[in-house]
Amino acid sequence: MLEDLATVMWKERREAAGRNPTRRDKIIAWVFPVLCLGFLALIPPLMVGAGWVRSPAAASLSVFVPLMVIGMTIADSFAGERERHTLDTLLASRLPDRAILFGKMGAPVIQAMGITVVLHVVSLAAVNTVHWQGALVLYSFEMAAMLLALALLLGLFAASLGVLVSLRAPTVQQATQTMMVALLAPVMLLSFIGLSIAHVVPDRWRLAFKGFIETRVAGAGFDQVMLVILVVLLVVDLGLILAATLRFQRSRLYES
């Protein structure tokens, strides 16, 4: 199984590299994401200073990078194979269903994890260079573990959601659009809830919500809040991966 998984991930990586064969193509393909992510890895840490290594703001890298990196590529996973007429031949190969599915999910997750780690290192380098405290300031072991776990679980969330979308979409364009909506919907929903709390709901409810946040959430501390988020994400990820596993069966792909 691991050998098959590695085979699919090898193909995914080579194919992604082959899409930008010239140096100019590579620069164009990478310059925008690198600028965006570089901004994310430099500006907030420099604004926060040495406290970055304990700040909840450090989690922003582990949130945005996996969602951005995987969101950009995962829609292509199956819809792209279907559109380019390579899916039939792939399915006719000896590769087991799960190796194909998890290989397609694993390749962008590993890539996103790698970029996330590099950007965290960049952020620490920036903080230590500009706000030197006489000794290196680094994430604590618990903080580093939580940031990595958050990136991994969000990466798996985006990858499993993306695979489900891509399996159903007839074209890459449609899969990309659906994926964007799926990723933006929670953000829009949270914004809507925030606005509603601020302007629509009665004062009595708003004060109750504020009290809850101050006593239960803020009082709980970053570690505990993060732990709850990680557990929720884990449950959601397991559900999505199970759904993708059930959906991705060779014979079912030809039924629709």
Added chain:
Amino acid sequence: MSDLALRTEGLTRDFGSMRAVDGLSLEVPAGTIFGFLGPNGAGKTTTIRMLLGLLEPTAGRAEVLGFDVARQADEVRARAGALLEHTGLYAHLTAEENLEFYGRAARMPLKDRRERIRELLTQMGLYERRDELVHTWSRGMRQRLALARALLHRPSLALLDEPTAGLDVMASVEVHNDLTSLVASESVTVFLTTHNMAEAEKLCSQVAVIRHGQLLAVGRPDELQATADNRTVQVAGGPFGSDVLARLRARDDVLAADEGEGELRLQLRHGASTAPLVRVLVECGVAVEEVRRGHASLEDVFVALMGEETSDA
């Protein structure tokens, strides 16, 4: 192992209310090139997908290389090579990378994989261009690379779905040559779908003809041609007046009688004999100089089968 590479019994597949394959029963001997012929929409691709375990049969069963496709599809796919409707090549991988991927997928050991890729690409004259991205290649080259991929892991059975569709004459000839030489050197059974009758006649030792998912005929091309040959008769001599033609057309054993280029052409019903017709011609005062059985091509057989099926419907 059985001397049959493939066997189906009443294989049927429905898509909603539409029956794509209807009770197909076939036996394909090992080591042969078997042609599966039919017009577009006849059910050829659906049959191949069922044989590879990509589609479940609605009814009936199929056994490929001794494995039941419904229960042991993984075993079938591990031992069979496939060139499906499209080449299935990754346009943004090089030729070598495409083969490398499918070699890894087949779990070929590294050394064997590298040697086999080199052997196949060299045999097909593509080795010098192995580092080029496939999307820069001509359609004929891509088709030949896809054929190499299908045979890469030395499958016992190759399922080829219209391997020369859309190719020009020279590219088709190259694919034919590659296919025949590879089959000869590797004793692989080939199940080939096509609607190119000349291709089937040239390559296949046995053919089956289907339409609307139903099997119409099966046998060696020369057997099928012989059946059709018996129905076409050309008579040299004359004169073939309108009264002669009318008298022949009135007979139950004659389907058609026409004169052209100084010859009389007769199309007979199945099982009809020539001698009584010659007697009629002599009675009508025709000077019969020569009576010939027409040589039917596989295409004639195919057209006749399609025509019969239509008129029977």
